[in-house]
Amino acid sequence: MKSLWQESEASKCKDELDMRVYTSRLLGSDPALVLHGGGNTSVKIRETDITGKEQDILYVKGSGWDLATIERPGFAPVKMDHLLALAKLDSLSDPQMVNELKTHVTVASAPTPSVEAILHAILPFKFVDHTHADSIVTVTNTPGGKEKIKEIYGDSVVVVDYIMPGFDLARQCARQFAEEAHEKTVGMVLLNHGIFSFADTAKESYELMIELVTRAEDYIKSKNAWVVSENVQQVEVSPIRKELAQVRRDVSKAAGKSMLLCSDRSSKAMEFIARGDISKISQQGPATPDHVIRTKRLPMLGRDVDKYVKDYKAFFDKNSKNTKEPVTMLDPAPRVILDPELGLLGVGTSANDANIVLELYDHTIDVISRASKLGEFCALPAKDIFDVEYWDLEQAKLRKGGRPPEFAGEVALVTGAASGIGKACCEALLAKGAAVIGMDISPDVETVFDRADFIGVVGDVGDEEQVINALEIGVRAFGGLDMLVLNAGIFPGGCALSELDLKTWRKVMSINLDGNVALLREAHPILKNSPKGGRVVFIASKNVLAPGPGAAAYSASKAALTQLARIAALEWGKDNIRINVLHPDAVYDTGLWTEEVLEARAKHYGMSVADYKARNVLKAEVTSKDVANLCAEMCGQLFAKTTGVQIAIDGGNERVI
Numbered sequence: 001m002k003s004l005w006q007e008s009e010a011s012k013c014k015d016e017l018d019m020r021v022y023t024s025r026l027l028g029s030d031p032a033l034v035l036h037g038g039g040n041t042s043v044k045i046r047e048t049d050i051t052g053k054e055q056d057i058l059y060v061k062g063s064g065w066d067l068a069t070i071e072r073p074g075f076a077p078v079k080m081d082h083l084l085a086l087a088k089l090d091s092l093s094d095p096q097m098v099n100e101l102k103t104h105v106t107v108a109s110a111p112t113p114s115v116e117a118i119l120h121a122i123l124p125f126k127f128v129d130h131t132h133a134d135s136i137v138t139v140t141n142t143p144g145g146k147e148k149i150k151e152i153y154g155d156s157v158v159v160v161d162y163i164m165p166g167f168d169l170a171r172q173c174a175r176q177f178a179e180e181a182h183e184k185t186v187g188m189v190l191l192n193h194g195i196f197s198f199a200d201t202a203k204e205s206y207e208l209m210i211e212l213v214t215r216a217e218d219y220i221k222s223k224n225a226w227v228v229s230e231n232v233q234q235v236e237v238s239p240i241r242k243e244l245a246q247v248r249r250d251v252s253k254a255a256g257k258s259m260l261l262c263s264d265r266s267s268k269a270m271e272f273i274a275r276g277d278i279s280k281i282s283q284q285g286p287a288t289p290d291h292v293i294r295t296k297r298l299p300m301l302g303r304d305v306d307k308y309v310k311d312y313k314a315f316f317d318k319n320s321k322n323t324k325e326p327v328t329m330l331d332p333a334p335r336v337i338l339d340p341e342l343g344l345l346g347v348g349t350s351a352n353d354a355n356i357v358l359e360l361y362d363h364t365i366d367v368i369s370r371a372s373k374l375g376e377f378c379a380l381p382a383k384d385i386f387d388v389e390y391w392d393l394e395q396a397k398l399r400k401g402g403r404p405p406e407f408a409g410e411v412a413l414v415t416g417a418a419s420g421i422g423k424a425c426c427e428a429l430l431a432k433g434a435a436v437i438g439m440d441i442s443p444d445v446e447t448v449f450d451r452a453d454f455i456g457v458v459g460d461v462g463d464e465e466q467v468i469n470a471l472e473i474g475v476r477a478f479g480g481l482d483m484l485v486l487n488a489g490i491f492p493g494g495c496a497l498s499e500l501d502l503k504t505w506r507k508v509m510s511i512n513l514d515g516n517v518a519l520l521r522e523a524h525p526i527l528k529n530s531p532k533g534g535r536v537v538f539i540a541s542k543n544v545l546a547p548g549p550g551a552a553a554y555s556a557s558k559a560a561l562t563q564l565a566r567i568a569a570l571e572w573g574k575d576n577i578r579i580n581v582l583h584p585d586a587v588y589d590t591g592l593w594t595e596e597v598l599e600a601r602a603k604h605y606g607m608s609v610a611d612y613k614a615r616n617v618l619k620a621e622v623t624s625k626d627v628a629n630l631c632a633e634m635c636g637q638l639f640a641k642t643t644g645v646q647i648a649i650d651g652g653n654e655r656v657i
């Protein structure tokens, strides 16, 4: 592990809090040190308050901030004298402790100080750095871990047995530090938890952290236990979309809400899952209690969700008997799934959450593999893990957060997603919390949105193989499919029937109709497994209801598409899949309608462009966004009991009315 300290960057810091931000970010940028909020830092600064009184303030990481991206307001200023007084109490419950921390900050808008604030306060150094470094967790999660730590560090660190984070841990650390620390003490190792470094300058404390963790890494290397997997490529497997969708349905049922399944099929993950001893090593417990809330105690091996739920209930019943306050069981669905075919799956209500689970488990693989080579991986006893999962502070975090978005945990596929109505549909569905698979013949689809909950797949909807491929890629990305928006289509330009050649006719039919037949057929078994029931929206056209001359191929293709929707509604109602049709008209903000085309058409009718755009009963301009919002709404609760209908979005058309 290398120090990332750069004098040129450090010299830009104008005060000690700036320095604190700088080295915190350095720690946060290495996932082997700090992963998703799993560490905290502090600095002690003497300040004068508004009345002229001088006092020491502990600036400690606030909850909700990540070290990788922390800024000055991410540090909560807590009064040191109060923290030191708290450390002398005999006992303090966790909610009481949080109350004391929150009420003794000097800035009203400060975030809630880290629950490890008292621990930072009792260490008599200006800068304190704390991480849950993989290597420390690896060494301490083995039989004789404590002895190995002593072998690595001698008596230069204070070693504290596992205690759950909170007041008791802070008090124990204070006691041991007072008794055991000496001139040469440079750190403190908390078994099965992490490590502290401290010094009077930011640089020294940061570099001590790097040095201490490097020593643990070197120890692991010296035992030939470092290398986990030398391959990095993805493992190719045959189609798995149907199986994935079934597992997702079962997991969502157990969770009581729709969940996404994001997957990792790297050689590293696949080799780990294929290990002969996987049923033993993966079922010991998590690498660190820090992971419990996101990964649950154990991963699910294979696909038997009912069995997993049964085991989880038994674990809950056994451990909840003697809790101080009565606790309610959390949803018993797994968050990590290890399956030899499906790969490593991360479960979450958003792509972001599911990806965090994958990242945490990737580090778990490192820890378990290395610890196994050091002897054996052994996690904390189930009771300790239970106490963390059902810790009142963690429970409070879970209860916060308000109402989830309407499509949280759901997946939509939109064709023709790179521009126009298709792109607007993606936006509307993403805004309601869905993960979206965008398919388009244009490579722009790959970059049209840069976010974890969107995947763009290049493909021609007129080509059956490419349609199937897009569906497979999309379902692998998010685990299933709940909503399908059939939007892709072409309008070949005006052509009288007397002039229409079959080549054009067939091309229009192939893209506007045939591709959708294949997509519907292949999507059916996946939509059938949608936890809340599948939904399909067909983007047809006003031409179905009021055809215009010169658009034979286009109008006929959209009319056939509409008829296809009606059949699908009849056939798939029993599978709880709703099918509805939208007929947009005169949507001029799409790629088809350039300024020049608009001006030419308006001139043709002797109108201004604005009047031309609003040639309808309501004199309203219809936009892609209007169509997209209605499309998203048709996938939502408002239309939960509607199937097989056709709705025009055209500002009102006299010929249709």
Ligand code: ZN
Pocket: 038, 039, 116, 130, 131, 132, 165, 193, 194
């Ligand atoms: Zn910690």
